[in-house]
Amino acid sequence: MRDLSHRRGWGFWLQLGFTLLVCALLTVPMAMSMLAGLTANYFVGLKSGLTLHWVEEVWRVYSGTILLSLQIAVACLASTLLLGVPAAYALARRPGRVARLVEELLMMPVAIPGLATALALIVTYGGVGDLRSSWLFILIGHVLFTLPFMVRAVLAVMGAIDLTTLEEGAASLGAGFLRRFATVVLPNCRSGILAGSLMVLTLSVGEFNLTWLLHTPLTKTLPVGLADSYASLRIEIGSAYTLVFFLMIVPSLILMQGLAKRGRPSV
């Protein structure tokens, strides 16, 4: 990055103006919706006063969806950790054509629209026992969709460190596989596991494409409730609900940005 401040011409100001305009396009509606969720009457405007009434109303009507979303996100994280970290290790230790193929296959649920994946799940497992009406049905969809992100994040870190040499060192000191995995491999992949976990949580809490078809009236998640409220309730409730959603994902978004920034200079 170079500092060209000594010759900032009209080009600089024009581009700055353009970039600020793009930024406004992205952030103004966010700010408007947050404010609308706290305004007593949006149609009248801010002079109607600020209130937490709508947020309370959202909690009264939709707390079930918020809790279910958290439950699914945590279960999804546990599943992707258990499935994804060992898989990433196996792929990292044996790079080659087969590993590439497996990786490509695992990425498919991201490449194919969630709508198609959800339809496929319904036509195959919709009639199996009580699965269709269970929250586990949604969990399956979320695990399929988020697993690639966990595998990718862990694989990226495993590819950057010299896993073979680290493990050889531990093995030469007599450490068995489980010990090497727990005390050498996992600690060295911390940053990848953390980045993957944040991504999995954020994506699971916000997932809609799959969830809309997989959900039932008794298994509504937060985004399903959001779609519901946008369609049928007054704008203040939709806004307050969106505000609750922002509050849930903002911490992980900020952590992710921090991780990305910390990772950049070392690359």
Next chain:
Amino acid sequence: MSACVQDAPLPHRPAARPPAGGGWTGEPLRLAALLAPAAAVFAAFFLLPLVRLIVIGAGGAEGWSAYLTTLAAPGHLDSLISTLALSAGVTAVTLAVSTVAGLFLVRNQFPGHALLVALLTFPLAFPGVVIGFMVIMLAGRQGLIGTVTQALGAGKLVFAYSMAGLFLGYVYFSIPRVILTVMAAAEKLDPRLEEAARSLGASSWRVVADVILPALKPALISAGALCFATSMGAFGTAFTLATRINVLPMTIYTEFTLQANIAAAAALSVLLGLITWAALAVARSVAGTSVAAAG
């Protein structure tokens, strides 16, 4: 090919593989066992259902030609064409906007720079439904744009609940991701190339057109393909804005839930999946070099 890469002794990393023995026996078996749970879940809940979906798409009396018949049905073909056009338009606009903003942010430092980058990449993980609501905030019945145009005496401009609103939503959704890709690629450009071009008397525009854009091409193609694929397959934004917007995911949803025409919904989903998967395969093959360089 991969085998020779593995077996050839790398100059900077001698003898990567230890002799067999000790803790290393049975390693392939162990690796297979570690991969097995993920592979089993994936096969049972993704590959098998996908095969079933493909078979159901051809389930009618016509067999596999049902795919062509389904596609040729007037409503379906229109829907496919308008979705393709929408996605292509969104991709072009997003690439143009994000390249200008991304290049500017990489090539200039100023107070507030970090905050601007953080704000621009913030909506990265918003789901489609929330994006739809953001569009309603901007261009809906009580939206900002309508209020401003009304105040200017030009009448209330409301376009959220149409293809134009969907277009705005997908651009909104794609900008953060593409800006990040452009910035990552631009940061890795060799500044000496630009300096060389400048020292030979090239103007700023020539430097951008002849040096920077060609160097960013792989990143732009890959980001563009991703943008195209998400615009083709996204569902939440269209669902929030209006169920009558004629895009393929909405058509599939209507066929499935309202018409209960599962064969047509399956056939169209398979077709849609093929399109998005192909777009992303192109992205990966083109980005191969740039990803390697970024590694």
